[in-house]
Amino acid sequence: MSRGATGLTVAWILSCLPIALPALWEPCALSLGDASRLALAALPWIAWLGLPFPAGENRVERGWSSALLAAPPMAAGFAIDRGRGDLLPSLALVAAASLAMILLLAGAAQRAARERRTAVVHALAWIALVPGLPLLRSALELGGASAYGSAPRWLAWLAGASPLAWVWNRARTHAVAEGGSAVPWAALSVCLALWALSGLAPRRPTAHLGEESAP
């Protein structure tokens, strides 16, 4: 099994865990509490499929088709959240937005890898916008809050625009209407920006653009 397929398998296992574990082991249901299974199922795919990879590689494991592997676990999470009383419009919004982010991030990562300069720009932007800002905010608020107060509001807003931060917040607050029905324009804009960045350089057909060898 190739490295990419291993990553897909790990992402799939992680996305299925919140669905399957409560059925297999009762204490887990209590541990997960009221966390949204739908958002938890989407989280590993948003994290993994957008991850940049080196230029010149065309990893089919990280393309649009692979992104669709996220749909069945998310459907299971959707049904469970619905059974727990979540409203259909709110669930449909989270599902549609998560799927759109997964597809955009996966497509951006694959498109950016076609050219070295774009791959570097995309990688830097992804590190800053997807995991970077939420981690910076967490570091400031967990480590520095006692001495310096909360993180600046502009930083908190930018960190909230990360697709990872958005889906994590939805996982935590699904049952309570804390902005749960708002369209995540900021997070979707970040995904669109990464997609746009990945296509900045003109496509240059090269010998190594063919399909990658099977895993």
Added chain:
Amino acid sequence: MIARLGSLAFLLLVSENRARLAEIEIAGPVRDLALWLGAAGETRLAGELLSGERVRLVVPLPVREPAGSLRPELRWEGSDSLDSPGESRGSARFLGWSPDLAAAELERLPPGVRARSRPPVEPPEIRAPWAALAVLPACFVLGIALRRRRVASLALAIAGSGLVLGLAWPRVARAPRNVTVLESDAESPLGLEVRATWEQIEVGAADLERAVLEVLPAEARILWTGSLPRDAAWRASSSGSALFLLRPFERSEHACIREENRSRPLAETWVREDGEWTARGPWSVGVPLPPPEEGPPPPGWLVAGLPQGVPVLLGRARAEAPGEVVWIRATGF
């Protein structure tokens, strides 16, 4: 079981009114105002006041400790603080806490009535069925095999998701659970209505002044949401918590005596006399208490902690709305 033990230990854990009223003054333009109380929670007012508009509002705040000199932080979208108002962005000012009339009125109730066990409300246990869990790996393996064919991948994703949704979809729609207990004692002119829900509860603006909100666990964060127009309903939300809204009422409104049911039609009735519980079946309005008959025992949480040596009436009212259950618990019957 955990929820029932939790209910019994309720009084040890819960004592605060998480719907303390406070008065604020807002001058437009202000949009989506939030009154922030840190870990205790916050109150959000959706809507907008235009430039030149000025209102005074009484809002509930989920304060956890004695309010005293505590002041909420006032914020709105895009604003750092409203405490230093600018010319063009409106202002909001915290005027002070209103007297806790609801808590004072509860004090008029006998301690035994206030201390009764609360209705057990808990989250529904929803788990994915085994069939849906079995479909997930099948979809994954097929998806891996077909990932070079985009159309086939898309078709598989749609079919697999549809199948999983169909298998895991809740067969019975869960109506929101709303359990109400009408507590009363023959020696008190006041009764206590306890409405229990899981995670969310709605209160009319007019009822707020006479209502006390308690939450289990007591340290849970509460979000109050309302809107800037006056007299709109308020909603309290608290993730993973049971919410209890307590309101005193005049007992004559719901009195039941042996000669006549003056309250509401009861689908099930139980009476405790000389320490023995007897089922009495349905009890319609306007008729005397039915004689003992064969029937199930009363729910355990309803009989827990009742005083000994006094007759007790328990009843379950006929459902008026899906998901709503109303119980009657009267001592000294």
